[in-house]
Amino acid sequence: MAAQHLNDLAVFVTVGREGNFTRAAAQLGVSPSAVSQTIRALEERLGVRLLTRTTRSVTHTEAGEKLLREIAPLLDAIETHVSEVVDFRERPTGTVRINADEFAARYVLWPRLKTLWDTHPDITIELSTDYGLTDIVATRYDAGVRLGGTIDADMIAVPIGPAMRLVTVAAPAYLARHGAPQTPQELTTHRCINLRLPTHGGLFAWEFGSGEDEFRVRVSGPLIMNSVVQILDACLAGVGLAQLPDGLVAAPIQRGELCEVLAEWSEPFTGHHLYYPSRRQHTAAFRVVLEALRG
Numbered sequence: 001m002a003a004q005h006l007n008d009l010a011v012f013v014t015v016g017r018e019g020n021f022t023r024a025a026a027q028l029g030v031s032p033s034a035v036s037q038t039i040r041a042l043e044e045r046l047g048v049r050l051l052t053r054t055t056r057s058v059t060h061t062e063a064g065e066k067l068l069r070e071i072a073p074l075l076d077a078i079e080t081h082v083s084e085v086v087d088f089r090e091r092p093t094g095t096v097r098i099n100a101d102e103f104a105a106r107y108v109l110w111p112r113l114k115t116l117w118d119t120h121p122d123i124t125i126e127l128s129t130d131y132g133l134t135d136i137v138a139t140r141y142d143a144g145v146r147l148g149g150t151i152d153a154d155m156i157a158v159p160i161g162p163a164m165r166l167v168t169v170a171a172p173a174y175l176a177r178h179g180a181p182q183t184p185q186e187l188t189t190h191r192c193i194n195l196r197l198p199t200h201g202g203l204f205a206w207e208f209g210s211g212e213d214e215f216r217v218r219v220s221g222p223l224i225m226n227s228v229v230q231i232l233d234a235c236l237a238g239v240g241l242a243q244l245p246d247g248l249v250a251a252p253i254q255r256g257e258l259c260e261v262l263a264e265w266s267e268p269f270t271g272h273h274l275y276y277p278s279r280r281q282h283t284a285a286f287r288v289v290l291e292a293l294r295g
Contacts, residue, residue, distance in 0.1 A: 006078075008042045009071055011035055012050065016068040017138075019058055073279070076140075080281045092284035093122035099136055100145035103228050104272050105129045107247050108161045109145065109293065116292050123285045131197045131204075131226075137277055142286050148270030154278055160293045161272035165246040166207055168266065169258040173238040180261045181241070184208045184217045191240035192219035196226045206243045208265040 015024040015035060025032040043050050050064035060068060100109060105127055113125060128141070136144040151157045170180070174191075181187050187206065195204040203224065205216035221240045225231050228244055235242040236257055252258040260266075274293050276282070282290075 005045075006075075008038050008045075010075055011038045012042055012064075013068060013072045013075055015039060015051065015058060016060060016064065016072070017140075021053075021058060073137075077281060080283065092120055092288050094283050094285040095124040095126055096143075096283075096286050096289045097126045097128070097141045098143050098145065098274075098289075099128050099130065099134045099139070099141045100272075101131050102129045103245050103248060104145045104161070106229070107245075108272050112160075112292050112295060113289070116289070120285075120288055123288060125289065131195075136275075142282070143274050143276040143290075145272050145274055148273045151273060151275045155275040156278045157273040157275045158290065158294060159271065160274050160295065163268040164271050165266045165268050166243050167246045167249055167253075167260055168206070168241060168243050168262045169235060169249050169253065169260050170241045171236055171238040171257065172259055174240060175259060175261075177238075180259075184215070184262055184265055187217050187219045187241065190219070190221070192221035193231050193234050193240045193242045194219065194221060194224040195228065195231060196224050208262070209267045210265050 011024070011028065014027055015021060018024040018027065021032045021035050025035045028035065039051060048063045049061050050067060052059045052061055098109070109127065116123065116125075133146070134141070134144060136142075145160070148157065148159065168181075168187075178190060181190055184206070192206075196202070197204055203218070205218050207216050208214070219241075223234055223239055225234065228248060231242050232244060232248055232252070234240070235244070236252060241261070249258055249260075253260055274290065276286075
């Protein structure tokens with residue numbers, strides 16, 4: 001296939017991912033009219049309509065969706081191989097993009113990454129945090145971090161954190177005023193601090209288990225936040241009960257600033273894993289980051 005045909009396909013993939021000619025043009029560094037002409041020429045050469053255009057949006061036809069799904073990974077692989085050749089030098093260079101939730105980013109990734117630049121100053125790490133199950137392939141991340149039980153089968157998963165528990169805690173002052181719940185069901189009568197999941201918009205249901213009996217409890221209270229670190233601060237201030245990762249509350253519990261309740265319903269589960277596509281070729285920079293996170 002001629003090099004120009006590959007370039008045209010790359011333009012099509014960019015438009016398909018951006019869903020907009022103007023944004024695709026900005027990413028490619030050309031004019032929107034040039035992008036439009038390239039797509040029109042590609043459609044004429046293939047003899048099939050790939051995109052449906054309106055004044056407000058661009059959508060795929062069935063043929064366009066199939067082409068994007070099959071061509072995009074191949075172009076990504078070509079880009080990766082070229083990057084590896086460019087980066088083939090004594091020091092790994094380039095950007096590694098990782099998606100993780102806030103707790104994993106702060107307490108699992110950062111302790112292992114903070115000294116990486118002492119030996120590899122040319123590596124750039126872009127770390128994006130959210131609580132959603134982000135599609136790292138569609139959003140072009142190199143890797144993501146999730147708890148072990150939520151990883152797709154076509155991904156390579158590397159454990160990077162120990163087993164963990166979700167711990168229900170409160171400040172001594174709160175317990176002195178309201179008492180301690182004796183069962184998870186009693187939480188419905190307590191003041192609880194809720195976590196709103198930024199990606200999906202819903203409230204996180206508190207999770208409990210004892211033996212094979214696992215269940216969730218919907219709680220309510222005076223405060224809803226979208227950060228576990230903010231929830232910890234509010235819990236320390238005595239606003240209400242909170243359910244947080246054990247690694248986040250271990251030190252405050254040891255200092256007596258927080259008390260754990262309902263411990264018998266808090267069982268350990270599989271910890272955090274770094275995951276990435278099994279069929280993608282990775283740069284030298286990614287391999288350095290992977291080794292650092294393996295610990």
